[in-house]
Amino acid sequence: MLTLYESTTTKKEYHTFPIRFVELIQSYLPILVLPMAASYDRASEIKAFDETKLGVKGLVDAGITKIPQFFIQPPEQSSLKSLPVEIPVIDLTGVDSDVALRSEVVKQVKNASETFGFFQVVNHGIPLEVLDEMLAGVRRFHEAEIEIKKKYYTRDVSKKVVYNSNFDLYEGPAANWRDTMSVNMAPEPPKLDELPVASRDITLKYATYIKELGITLFELLSEGLGLKSDHLTEIECNKGFYFLSHYYPPCPEPHLTVGTTKHSDPDFLTVLLQDDIGGLQVFYENYWVEMPPLPGALVVNIGDLLQIISNDKLKSVEHRVLANSSRPRVSVACFFSTFRNPVYNRLYGPIKELRTDENPPLYKETTVRDFLDYYDSKGLAGASVLDHFRL
Numbered sequence: 001m002l003t004l005y006e007s008t009t010t011k012k013e014y015h016t017f018p019i020r021f022v023e024l025i026q027s028y029l030p031i032l033v034l035p036m037a038a039s040y041d042r043a044s045e046i047k048a049f050d051e052t053k054l055g056v057k058g059l060v061d062a063g064i065t066k067i068p069q070f071f072i073q074p075p076e077q078s079s080l081k082s083l084p085v086e087i088p089v090i091d092l093t094g095v096d097s098d099v100a101l102r103s104e105v106v107k108q109v110k111n112a113s114e115t116f117g118f119f120q121v122v123n124h125g126i127p128l129e130v131l132d133e134m135l136a137g138v139r140r141f142h143e144a145e146i147e148i149k150k151k152y153y154t155r156d157v158s159k160k161v162v163y164n165s166n167f168d169l170y171e172g173p174a175a176n177w178r179d180t181m182s183v184n185m186a187p188e189p190p191k192l193d194e195l196p197v198a199s200r201d202i203t204l205k206y207a208t209y210i211k212e213l214g215i216t217l218f219e220l221l222s223e224g225l226g227l228k229s230d231h232l233t234e235i236e237c238n239k240g241f242y243f244l245s246h247y248y249p250p251c252p253e254p255h256l257t258v259g260t261t262k263h264s265d266p267d268f269l270t271v272l273l274q275d276d277i278g279g280l281q282v283f284y285e286n287y288w289v290e291m292p293p294l295p296g297a298l299v300v301n302i303g304d305l306l307q308i309i310s311n312d313k314l315k316s317v318e319h320r321v322l323a324n325s326s327r328p329r330v331s332v333a334c335f336f337s338t339f340r341n342p343v344y345n346r347l348y349g350p351i352k353e354l355r356t357d358e359n360p361p362l363y364k365e366t367t368v369r370d371f372l373d374y375y376d377s378k379g380l381a382g383a384s385v386l387d388h389f390r391l
């Protein structure tokens with residue numbers, strides 16, 4: 001406590017802080033005081049943190065030097081790093097115009113999706129300026145004045161724009177060192193004035209590019225599975241998509257927590273834009289493999305729902321993001337699925353054409369909504385949600 005006051009009041013950067021520093025400290029007082037009580041009341045501490053609506057960034061801005069206890073992760077067993085394996089970078093040049101190039105790319109996409117569940121794409125059709133501006137827009141939002149951000153802070157997931165810290169704050173075993181703004185973009189985009197000004201124009205622009213790229217990626221995946229090109233689009237795998245715009249503030253004790261806990265994604269496919277900080281790691285053969293930032297590239301990974309409908313042919317692979325102590329990290333994950341809209345009650349199970357006597361269906365059918373409800377009830381706990389749907 002004392003350290004906090006002493007160390008922060010002397011820091012110059014707070015002179016320009018958008019709200020009065022005293023107010024910021026006051027909003028955090030319950031969290032900062034609670035750990036000193038005789039018995040640690042985790043639930044109250046989490047609630048107090050949530051009620052500040054200031055997120056992890058607020059803690060950092062308040063100058064904390066020790067992270068609150070509910071961010072402390074259990075020691076990770078399989079944390080060996082830097083396995084000398086490179087996750088493929090696939091060049092999409094010519095996929096729409098050259099038959100030979102396309103079939104080569106289909107092979108690469110198939111191999112990467114069966115092996116790592118992850119790959120990067122370059123020459124994907126989204127200009128570098130658009131990628132940079134998307135990251136800048138997300139940074140502007142998260143670094144905006146607290147009063148602006150607070151308007152979007154909610155746990156009501158029926159809202160099109162949701163800003164909060166840790167969607168599973170109350171369910172997960174330990175909180176992650178990050179804040180997130182989620183925007184449900186398609187099939188029904190938010191109204192213009194629902195989108196924060198800081199990232200409004202670029203979010204709409206990025207969405208038009210992502211939609212196109214989604215069509216291409218689902219075509220390549222369909223072909224890789226031996227299905228007709230538009231199969232996955234026809235069954236509406238890319239009908240909906242939502243953006244999770246993450247902000248990972250620098251952490252004073254990065255070794256005690258993580259930016260994002262080990263998890264697999266609860267969608268069909270994710271297209272991830274990351275900045276130059278790094279820290280994303282993919283779980284492969286019991287090792288963590290780095291996913292290095294590559295200027296202009298997008299990271300693509302198979303989600304749980306695509307693993308289900310491909311009957312385990314394509315792999316939804318676990319990944320995590322490390323916390324870092326130097327600079328804030330920004331990323332935008334585009335999740336392809338219809339989120340939890342009850343209107344879309346299509347059932348998804350292993351695709352008929354992929355089932356044979358030797359390959360009987362491995363999963364029961366589920367709607368996207370039921371799948372997500374189950375996923376959310378568990379939080380990012382590490383255990384695969386797929387087992388719940390396995391036959």
Ligand SMILES: O=C(O)CCC(=O)C(=O)O
Nearest residue numbers: 244246274280321331333
């Ligand atoms: O921030 C990242 O690089 C990854 C985020 C992620 O894994 C997710 O949103 O599911």
Ligand SMILES: [Fe+2]
Nearest residue numbers: 263264265319
């Ligand atoms: Fe993820």
